[in-house]
Amino acid sequence: MCPVPDDARSISTTLRARVEHALGQQSTEWVKPDTGLSAAARYSVTLNDGSGVFVKAATDDETERWLRTEYLALRHVPERFVARVVAWLDEPGSHPVLVVEDLRRAHWPAGHEGVDWREGDVDRVLAAVADLAGIPAPAAFEPAAPRPAYWPTLLHEGPDRRAAFLDLGLCTAGWLNGAATALIEAEAGLDDRGDSLVHGDLRSDNICVAHDRVVFVDWSHASRGSAEHDLALLLPTLHLEGGPMPYDVLPTAGGWAAAGGALLARRVLDERGAPGWLVNVFVRLIAIDLAWAASCLDLPRPDGIDWRSI
Template identity: 30%
Template sequence: MPPVTASGVRAGWESLPADVRAGIEDLLGAPVVAAENQSGGFSPGLAARVRCAGGRRAFVKAVGTPLNPESPGLYRREIDVAAALPPEVPAPRFRGSYDDGDWVALVFDEVDGRMPHEPWRPGELRRVVDALAGLSASLTPCPVPSPRLARDEMRDLMLSYRTLAADPPADLDPWERRHLDRLASLAESALDVVDGDTLVHFDVRADNVLLSGSRVWFVDWPWAFRGAAWIDSVLLLKNAAFHGHDPEPYLADHPLLAGVDPAHVTAVLAGFAGYFAEAGRRPPPPGLPTVRAFQLAQHATTLAWVRRRTGWD
C-alpha cells in the first residue's frame, strides 16, 4: 500500500463566505439544503455533492485566495477546458462558474459513482487503462480553442533533473546521483516527442477517476493541454506503479502505447522522477501539508521503474 495518499485540507460548504455560497446557489437555481464533502485530491478547496431545495443534485468545487493563492488560477484554467469538452467525453457535464476575483467555483452534473479502490485493484485498473483509449479518441483533434501546448507545459517538469544537477541534494538516491547527467539528458529529450493533437488530461490517477456501473469518468481538468495521445496512459501506469502494480504488462498491448518508442516512454518517466525529487524537497504550499511527502513517495516508485527500464548499472 502506498505510504501517502493524495489529500489536502479541504474546506466545507458552511465554511465558504456567505456571498460565495449565494453565488453558487444562483448558478444552481435553488438553495443548497445538504452538502456531502468529498475527500481526496490535492486542493484546499471545497469538493462537495450538493442537494438543492426542489431535489436538484450537483457537484460543486470552490477555492479562494485565502486558502491558497495559486488555486483560483487553476480553477480558471479548468473552466476554459470544461466549457470546451464535447458531450461524448466521459467527464461530468460543466454547468457554470462563479468568480468574484478571490473565490472561484465550478458546478458540474453529479456523477453517481465512486473513486477506484486504493491501492488499485487489478480489475479496476484494467477498466481505466482500457477507457483511456476511448477518452483519447473523443479528444482528438483537441477541442479546446487556443490550447496550452505539451512542450511548453512540460518544459519545467522535464528539466527538473537539470535543476538538481546544478546543486545535488546530499540525500539523493545513490544510483540517481551516479546517473544524474544522463537522467537530465534523457528527461529533456521528452520535450521533442510530447506534442500532438489530443487534449491530454495530465493528472490521471486514482483520485481523478470515478467508476459508475460500466462507465469510467475522468474529473479535474486544470492541467489539460494539447499533446501526444499516449501521455495520459503513461501517467496512469506511473500511478499504478506507485500502488505496487507492475506496469510493464500493460504497455505491450495498449492501443495508445504499443506503437510508441519505448525510449519516449522512459524519457517522460525520467522527467517525472526528476520533478518528484526536486519538488518533494520544497516547503509545502498553503493548505497542502502532505503534498511533498506524496511527491517523494512517487519519486521512489517512479525512479525504480526508470532504473528498470534503462538497465543502467
C-alpha cells in the first residue's frame, strides 16, 4: 500500500492511478512537502524503479487555472530555470495533473527548520533572476494585473487607519507625515508594464539550486510585465535572509519599495487569522521596504524600530 497523508485519502486512489498509468509503473511512496503554500495537491513520489517525480494536481477550477498557467510557463522557459516536465495529464472530465522531475536532492534554501543560503548561492540566484528577466513572455500570457494604490488608504482613510499603521512601530508620526507625499507619488508612478516573463511569486521556498542550475518552481501566477518585477519582489525577502540591501541592487526602485511596503501593510492590518510568525515576517519586510524607499526617494531614514529587532 502506498503511504498517503490522511488529508489526501479522498483523492489519492484516482490520482495515484492516473499518475501510475501515465508513467507506466507503480509507485511506492507519496510524501506531501513540508513547505509551500499552494492550494493544489502536491506530492514527492517514489516509483518502483527507485526514481522519483513531483506531482502537482489541481483540485478545483482556481487551482486548475493556476496549473495551466504553470504548465504553459514550463514549456516556454529554458529548461535550466525550471523543473523538466515528465507528464501532463489532461483528460476530459478531470482536473489536470502536472508531473515534473524530482528535485528532492537539490539544495532548497528554505525549509521547515529555517533558511540556509550557502556561500555563493545568493549571487547565483541574482544572476539567474537577471537572466530570467530577459525572457519574453509567451503570447498567451496576459499582462500583470494593475496594482492598486494602498498608501492613500493607509494614510487618509481616517485616523484609526493611520494609527494602526503607526502602532507597528516602524516610524513615528513625524516621519510618516514628512514622507507621505513621496510614498504616495512613488507608488502611483510605478510602471509594471513590459513584455518580460514574470514569475510573480519569487521567494526562497520557490527556489532551489541543483548542481549548476538555479531552478524556480511554482509558476502558478506567471504573467507578462516589467523586467524588474521578480527582482524587486525578491530583494526584501532575500535581505531578510542575509542577502544584499535592496538599494544596493536597485537604487532607483522607489516605486517598487513604496508599493511593496504598502501592500504588506494592508495585509497585516486587514487580513485576520494569519499566523503570528507570518505577521512578524510581513512587518520586518515592511521595515525593509520603508528603508529602501527612503534611500531611493531621498527621504530621512525611518525612525522606528529596526527590522532586526522585530
